[in-house]
Amino acid sequence: MSDPASAGPRVRLRDVAKRFGEVTALEDVTLDIDDGEFVTLLGPSGCGKTTLLRIVAGFERPSAGEVLLGGDDVTRVPPHRRPVNMVFQRPTLFPHLDVAANVAFGPRIDGLSKAEIARRVDEALTLVRLDGFQPRRSHELSGGQMQRVSLARAIVNRPQVLLLDEPLSALDLKIRLEMEVELRRLHREIGGTFIYVTHDQREALALSDRVVVFNQGRIEQIGAPNEVYRRPASPFVARFVGDANVIPVDVDRVDDGAAEVTVGGHRFRTPASDVMGPAWLVLRPEVVGVSVPSDDRALRGVVRDLSFRGTGHSYRVVVDGVRDPVKAEVSGGSGIDLGATVDLTWDPEACRLLPRDLDED
Amino acid sequence: MQGRRAPVPTAITIGALLFLFVPLAIVVLFSFNSTGSLTFPFAGFSTRWYRQIIESAAFRDAVVNSAFVGGVVAVTTLMLGTLAAYGLTRASTKLRTPIAVLLFLPLTLPGLFLGLSLLVLFSRVEVNLSLGTVMIAHMVYVLPYYLLIAVAALQRLDPALEEAGADLGANTWLVFRRVTLPQVWPVLLAASLLAFALSFDEFIITFFVIGADSTLPLFIFSTLRRTVDPSVNAISSLLLVITLALFAIAFVLTLRGSKTAGLSIDAEPIGGTAR
């Protein structure tokens, strides 16, 4: 679909920054995206991910830095001349045109022949599985269908990069899950470069080849979903992706290859890590086991909250010396009640340590 | 939404409607009076006054002039006004405020001022008064009214649609032509019909800047001073019909325009409107 001739990354962002008056929306953004990659920009609201997407689309000019598409510097090029297309958060179908005319909008401007336009429109609609919807109008479509038409309208132009700004956030959960499958299939079939923006980390992990995690305008981590999930680079990423427990601890006594971690009065050993002194202990809730008290040296606490999740139970356990309740996800039956005292256990190899600044929190 | 029982406002509303329409109805009624009397009792039904004025060349000239002026004013206002409304709604800079103030200022000044000052201008530059000077004056008078409608219509559009258009390859002009205009044209057309009607009916300013020609309101004015017979009623009724017809068309266009762009014109949707 995209131009195969250029070597090198399809999209290059170099030191991109964006400031709105006093407010800095983006800083130090440097990122390479390869041809055919599905990259997700992930982060909470206001972290700058949408701003970055709009910079790539051309709706915003960066305050600093460059944007290169297929090797060309497009930093100052207006949106209508960039070889990219965007799918917006809300379906932005033109109300005065039917589905076919909507999809044909870009090709028409390019001046293609009527026959060619019709052919491409049919092709695009078939790709999004809406063949036959040509004469319909936007008010006759469901939310999911409208977004699929938006997709068709974008890909019919065969852009170098397809930009998607939280396209599923306005849809119901069930439709959203279906659309995720559709998006992955579409990406495989077209083989194009997709840049996706979302605040939903589950979605990001499910769809992407690589995830870029943003925090307050800066990139905190770039990596494959697996990588970002299992080896978060910072407490923020750990908390945001997978909702891990991030507990302040102390690490000392590296002894014949092992480190000793002190948490809430409980000590345990982990394989050697480079991290010493004040640290963060990252424990994903699904590795934390909850059991009836048996070992006095175990981390003990009181169940403050307990909810049923269908596949298992979700606990919040208050532990002396640990500020926030420890989250645990246990599959299967429970037998443990609200208010009960429990032992928390985990495989020392399954946790992760990150360095901690004393003024951080 | 439930209607409340409120006898006083209801009575006042009915009274107001009567107040507004009965005098006009009487004018129309007496235009068909078979005698030359303008007072009750109503003598009998006749169309002689209509025949009389239609045969009057002065009347026909006045109508043609009014229509001509109105047409020119409507078209030029459509062009200038649409451009200005676009500029006002798509720009975001402090410069916008003084420009908006200038463009809407004529609304606040009575016609007396506009008429007198234009008369002064024309005498200063030694331009003869004519239908041309009338057109100039009307365009100043009508523009803010057109802007009110056009600005409101353009502001109600979803800006994301224009971004989508640009994203798909349309430059500024194409976005306007293929995305913006198709959504607002009914409202803009209605607004220019309004401009036509305003110009057609204008008297206060026209009085000062017109030359030897006559427009329909001027014709009525001079007839009012001369004669006291139902021919005035006949002219008035014709004028009423024309302007009310224009209004009805504009109204229908506005309703249709709201549907095209998916908007609602009421302060709140009437209970039961499906969306």
Added chain:
Amino acid sequence: MASLAEATTRSEAAERPRVRPLIATLPAVAWLLAFFATPLVIFAVYSLLTNQLYAVGTPFTLDAYRDALTSTLNRTLARNSLEVGLSTAAVTVIVGLPIAYWLRFVAQRSRIAVLFLIAASMFASYLVRIYAWRTVLGSRGLINSALDRAGLIDQPLGFLLYSRFAVVVALVHIFLPYVVLVLYAGMGPLGDGLLEAAQDLGAKSSLLWRRVIVPIMAAPAFSAFVFVFILSAADYVTPQFLGGRDGVTLGVQIQQNFIGVGNWPLAAATSFLMLLAFVAVFAVGSFILRRLKLSDIRLSS
């Protein structure tokens, strides 16, 4: 984090200066500068020049203003204009409010029809209305003949026509539809939900009116009032046909000074003095309004 998002959107809107679209306003701006601003400036200059009978000349002088201010006739006429303007504005707003209320809260299926009728009546020709009222209010017009037939009067009521009363009636007829529509539009924020929420929180009728309805309606009512006041005080046609001797207003005088007498500086000076008076009324009114609304808010806490 949320505040960053907020700040971004806010400063985004403020900080993205897009000046280029303003170019589109150029034709309209040029037109108004040439045919609105410039004439007014010339007119203002004329008010400072010497009268030369249908012409003006140097030297610059304040004679025109002095004449305008000292003339007792002008004082009477100014008072007439003020009376007519204030009465018309007051009546239209006071009558307009219940009608707007009816449209907003009482009407159901008839709402669109009544809105249509009211908007349509705005399009009835200005001169036709004046003529209509001359017929209705005349000594053998609708009202007098009806009262006579009913045996209620022996002589036709003279004050109905050729009086300030007649002028006000006709002007109310002209401006009422506009005021109703403005007030109706102003009631937009008073959604059913808002009133019910207030009632739910314990507000009685009178409180509802004072704390909720009046503050929201104050601005549209005030702007409608001022708009009608200015236009009716300056009107010069209605008084000519319906005003008789007592109903002559300043507008008529200005027009006559210009066309009839030929004293252009005087006409100009009187016009600008009148304009000044309008601005003063607007300023005083805004001031009072702001004072009232402020005290309202303070009392409620």
